[in-house]
Amino acid sequence: MSGIKLTGVSKSFGAVKVIHGVDIEIGQGEFAVFVGPSGCGKSTLLRMIAGLEETTGGEIRIDAEDVTHKEPSKRGVAMVFQSYALYPHLSVFDNMAFSLSIARRPKAEIETKVKAAAEILRLTDYLESKPSQLSGGQRQRVAIGRAIVREPRVFLFDEPLSNLDAELRVKMRMEIARLHRQIGATMVYVTHDQVEAMTLADRIVVLKAGVVQQTGAPLELYRNPDNMFVAGFIGSPGMNFLKARVVPGSGDRLTIELHDAPGVPFEIPARAGLAAGQEIFIGVRPEHITLGEREGGVGLAVTAEFIEELGGTGYLHALTTTGEEMTIECRGEDRPQPKQTVRLTLAPEEMFAFAGSGERLR
Amino acid sequence: MTSERRSKTLTAVLMITPFVITYLTVFAYPVYKMFALSFTNAPLIGEGEWVGFDNYLKLLNQKLFLTSVWNTGYFVVLTVIPNTLIGLGLALMVVRLRGWLQSLILVLFFLPYILPVSVVTQIWEWVLDQQFGIAQNVIEFFTGRRISVFRDPLWAMPMVALVTIWWTNGFNLLLFIAGLRNIPADYYEAAMLDGATRWQCFKRITWPLIWPVTALVLTLQLILQLKIFDQVYLMTEGGPFNSTYVLLQLVYREAFRLNHGGIGSAVAVFLFLIIVTVSVLQYQLLRVRGR
Numbered sequence: 325m326s327g328i329k330l331t332g333v334s335k336s337f338g339a340v341k342v343i344h345g346v347d348i349e350i351g352q353g354e355f356a357v358f359v360g361p362s363g364c365g366k367s368t369l370l371r372m373i374a375g376l377e378e379t380t381g382g383e384i385r386i387d388a389e390d391v392t393h394k395e396p397s398k399r400g401v402a403m404v405f406q407s408y409a410l411y412p413h414l415s416v417f418d419n420m421a422f423s424l425s426i427a428r429r430p431k432a433e434i435e436t437k438v439k440a441a442a443e444i445l446r447l448t449d450y451l452e453s454k455p456s457q458l459s460g461g462q463r464q465r466v467a468i469g470r471a472i473v474r475e476p477r478v479f480l481f482d483e484p485l486s487n488l489d490a491e492l493r494v495k496m497r498m499e500i501a502r503l504h505r506q507i508g509a510t511m512v513y514v515t516h517d518q519v520e521a522m523t524l525a526d527r528i529v530v531l532k533a534g535v536v537q538q539t540g541a542p543l544e545l546y547r548n549p550d551n552m553f554v555a556g557f558i559g560s561p562g563m564n565f566l567k568a569r570v571v572p573g574s575g576d577r578l579t580i581e582l583h584d585a586p587g588v589p590f591e592i593p594a595r596a597g598l599a600a601g602q603e604i605f606i607g608v609r610p611e612h613i614t615l616g617e618r619e620g621g622v623g624l625a626v627t628a629e630f631i632e633e634l635g636g637t638g639y640l641h642a643l644t645t646t647g648e649e650m651t652i653e654c655r656g657e658d659r660p661q662p663k664q665t666v667r668l669t670l671a672p673e674e675m676f677a678f679a680g681s682g683e684r685l686r
Numbered sequence: 687m688t689s690e691r692r693s694k695t696l697t698a699v700l701m702i703t704p705f706v707i708t709y710l711t712v713f714a715y716p717v718y719k720m721f722a723l724s725f726t727n728a729p730l731i732g733e734g735e736w737v738g739f740d741n742y743l744k745l746l747n748q749k750l751f752l753t754s755v756w757n758t759g760y761f762v763v764l765t766v767i768p769n770t771l772i773g774l775g776l777a778l779m780v781v782r783l784r785g786w787l788q789s790l791i792l793v794l795f796f797l798p799y800i801l802p803v804s805v806v807t808q809i810w811e812w813v814l815d816q817q818f819g820i821a822q823n824v825i826e827f828f829t830g831r832r833i834s835v836f837r838d839p840l841w842a843m844p845m846v847a848l849v850t851i852w853w854t855n856g857f858n859l860l861l862f863i864a865g866l867r868n869i870p871a872d873y874y875e876a877a878m879l880d881g882a883t884r885w886q887c888f889k890r891i892t893w894p895l896i897w898p899v900t901a902l903v904l905t906l907q908l909i910l911q912l913k914i915f916d917q918v919y920l921m922t923e924g925g926p927f928n929s930t931y932v933l934l935q936l937v938y939r940e941a942f943r944l945n946h947g948g949i950g951s952a953v954a955v956f957l958f959l960i961i962v963t964v965s966v967l968q969y970q971l972l973r974v975r976g977r
Contacts (some may be wrong), residue, residue: 397881409872413894422890423880474880649712 402471623668773858865899901972
């Protein structure tokens, strides 16, 4: 398979190991996003693919070619940096033409390629400007243009939108998605923002402390997380976790009761087999909780703390009777008041069960 | 509102008054006096009579003056650009070092700069001593003989320049290090991905981005080296055969040794005008080039 393949890739800085034997396969033309909290090693991993960081162990292949110890320029990758890394003394044209002029390509070729890239990125009117005369979004586009001009096998993006304001970030996200459709190259994108990951990726790689937690399509991770970390990280706002206890049941499904609703046993979508009395965690997404009491669900009473109002929807932040924090999505006109006791209904079918270690119980 | 503004103005005036008084008494007035004296036949102390441009005309016919102008120019050529390039070269090497090693090397290079000129010249008189100087081994290796460098008209000025570069280079190095540290590492990483060689990185990224610092160092050096006096006075006293005689030394000779306050001032005015013209011109030129 062409694309990128990492096999047992690891990285140590002195005695500190930051990447622990990562295996990832990214298909040709796929848009892969490495996501995780800061310090999880996602940028390091990207820089290792680029060749800017030495690989301590394992193997990196691009289009089946072993590039583990190759020079960055020999790997056929182009990178868009978080800071854009535009040369302030060069015009937009010269910035975009940098790699070609380094390689001493003919003038006509440079001009054609730069102009074509500028066309794609709507930068034609700014080719003579200096980076300092451009807005954040335009600079970002120049940085992408510099990558396009090289016609690389792989595009690498290192948190490219984190220096932009929220509105521009949404716009640029769409631009990057459009660009990917247009040129169809393999792209690897690093971000700590799970919304970016969800909206852009064909495949998301969730990392934590240098270990891959789960790899899969955005909806797959959302619907079927492997552990509590992925469940909590993917989806916005994050999943609620409630303590629960296994109770004796009759069917093949696990029967539990919530610490916040003792004496109300119910079955959840996980195999039975755990000993009664065992402590587990239950995950419920804010969007899967309804206000008020409904037939067939599990009722829960919480105390409203405050409402995060977004207009169409609002997020109720509340505390359960045992003091667990919960976030509940409120649609429509219905908004509880702070300090008010609110009845909720949780649908057991929408629940995820996790062992005490955080592993998913299926 | 008006009274508030008035009190603000009063505070501002009060705060700048000490500076203005100091500036006027120890800078502006002496400078004015120097210009005024240069048109008189005043001795070192006391007033003289107005002689118009006589002092300047006398200077133009004085061989020692022309020699001094030439030698000062020669010294500037020997020091300004080499000192700047050496500073940049060392900075490029030092900036690659990390942690305590970088600090240590930086301290070692900066150390000469904090030494007083008398100590510096003493050190180099020993180093270059014809009989015992360690540098004589190098000179002998290249020329086949030991040379009393400060008594040889061919060698004297280049040696004074060498001592000056050794003495002052640490400061240039420091300025360049600061400039180089301001260039983000991303620029080089992006260039690496583009396949730039080390030379291409220097030519296309480092050199243009460090240019403002280079222009500053060149200008500071130019001003400093045009004012050469101490090293020459301590090592050669202008000799041998006036081969290291420089403009400030001529000021000293005319004013303090020959009691010609007027002519001394005329030389000083001449040097002042050269420094102002050349440094302003150079800085403007360098800035334009930088753009």
